[in-house]
Every structure is written in structure tokens, then in C-alpha cells.
Amino acid sequence: MDYEKSYGRYSEFFEKGLAQLFLTLSDVPEPLLSAMKYSLEAGGKRIRPVLLLSACDIFGGDLQNALPFAVAVELIHTYSLIHDDLPCMDDDDLRRGMPTNHKVFGEGMATLAGDALLNLAYEHILSHIRKNPSEGNLSAALEIAAAAGCLGMVAGQSVDLYSENNPSAGERELEFIHAHKTGKLICASLVAGAYAAGAGEEEIELLRKFGEGLGVLFQITDDILDMVGSYEQLGKSVGKDGKQNKLTYPRLYGLEKSRRMAEEKAEQILEVLSCLQKEAKFLRGTVFKVLNRNK
Secondary structure, eight states, rough: OOOOHHHHHHHHHHHHHHHHHTTTTTTTOTHHHHHHHHHTTTTTOHHHHHHHHHHHTTOOOHHHHHHHHHHHHHHHHHHHHHTTTTTTTTOOETTTTEHHHHHHHHHHHHHHHHHHHHHHHHHHHHHHHHSSSOOOHEEEEEHHHHHHSSHHHHHHHHHHHHHHHHOOOOHHHHHIIIIIIIIIHHHHHHHHHHHHOOOOHHHHHHHHHHHHHHHHHHHHHHHHHHHHHHHHHHOOOOOOHHTTTTTOOEEEEEEEHOOOOOHHHHHHHHHHTTSSSOOOOHHHHHHHHGGGGOO
């Protein structure tokens, strides 16, 4: 299997679904519509929708049925980036090599664009389920909603904010932040794709365990890249975690130990994946792709 070719196929399928959704939004007033599209069209790896579609594929599901969920997770992810970049959060000026949303449209409109994308995600999912009711689709929707909310991504962001310049914050807080702020939506993408395909509970729980580990691996390498990467490589400001005294793996464990931890986590989740009685070469390739981001 050609990993990049498969990635491109899933990504292209997702982009068509996203474009079709926005064709229905001509009545959204300006500049709100432009602000919503601005951050979505800035690019990005599209890793969450790609993972969702690949998980559906693994279990022999209908990618057309999984597509609305794939679009929804990217809408949610993009909303979180817009809000994360605001001055009241991480206060970033660049994202994906472009000025952040609030730098272009102002803080108020950026906030509304994020709100609109979040709500659009749920509208899109519910509209799909209304036409295609099934236990798997309902479970996929619940998985995504839970991962985005006060026990998921929002919880992680709250502890991240609380831990800035907090000398008492340590390993426990670090694990919580990354398991929730980054890990939950990555994991939910995989699990939702499996649910949409009608996978069994034992298979889904294995995939959930893999997804939780992949989310942690992704964040370890992200923390490392903020320390050693470049603007050209990342398309955003680097070194900000250190300047803001954020709780990260390199800050807590040092750069070399963080790299070893990433390698160990990759080994662990590959072992989990080997227990899945399905062809999962794409997910194996994703592990190596994420791991090698820091090299």
C-alpha cells in the first residue's frame, strides 16, 4: 500500500464533501461566511477526517455514510484552532503559514466564526442521521460530541490555560491536557469511523485504545516540534510554548527523554493495532508518519 496515495484519496474525498456542504451556505451573511471558510481553506493535514474515513474502510463501511462525520470533525477541529489562537487563549498571529482568523477578521468575528463552525458540525451530523438512522451513526455522533465538550477537548484546554505559569502543575496535568485537548478528537475520529461502518464493540474498544495512544504520540511530537521546528516546517510561530511557560513534554522531561517517550508510545500502539483482526496498514503508516515528525 502506498501510504501517501491512500492519504490523498481520503483527503480528496473529504474535500469534496466539505465543498458540497459550503454550497448550501450561500445565505450566511458576510463577513461571517468568509471568516468560516478562511480557516478551513488554509490547508492543514486533515488528519482527523482522514483517520475517520480510513477506520470506516478498515471495517468495510460505506465511505459516503462516514463522510458527514469526517466533515464534522474537521469543522470542530477548525473552530478549536480559531478560538485557541485568540488573545484570551494562546494569542497566536500565524496559523498554517497565514495570519490567524482574528488578525484578519477581528476578535469578535473570529469568535463567531468558531461558534458557527461548531454548530454547523452538529447540524450536518444530525441532518445526515435523520436521513440515515442507525445505531452506528448515533454512536458515531455521540462519540464526536463527547470528545469536543466539557469532558473532552474543552476540558483539556481549560487545564492547559490553568497550568500556564503554575509551578504546581506537573505530570498529572500534562497527561490530562494532552489526552483531552488533542487526544480525544483524534481518538473519536477513529471510533466514529468504526461505528459508522458497523464495527463490533470489541473491535471498537481496541481501536479506541489505539486512538488514545495515537493522540498522545501526536502531542509529544507536536511539543518537540515547537522546540526544535521552524516556521517553514510548521507554518506557525515556534518556541511559544517555552515563552508562555506552557506545560509540555520537553519542559517536564527534557528533549531527549521526550523523543524516547514518543518512540515507546509508538511501539505500544503498534502492538495494540496488531491485535485488531483487520488489515490496518494505513494506520500503521500513520504511526510512523506521526513519530517521524520530530526528526
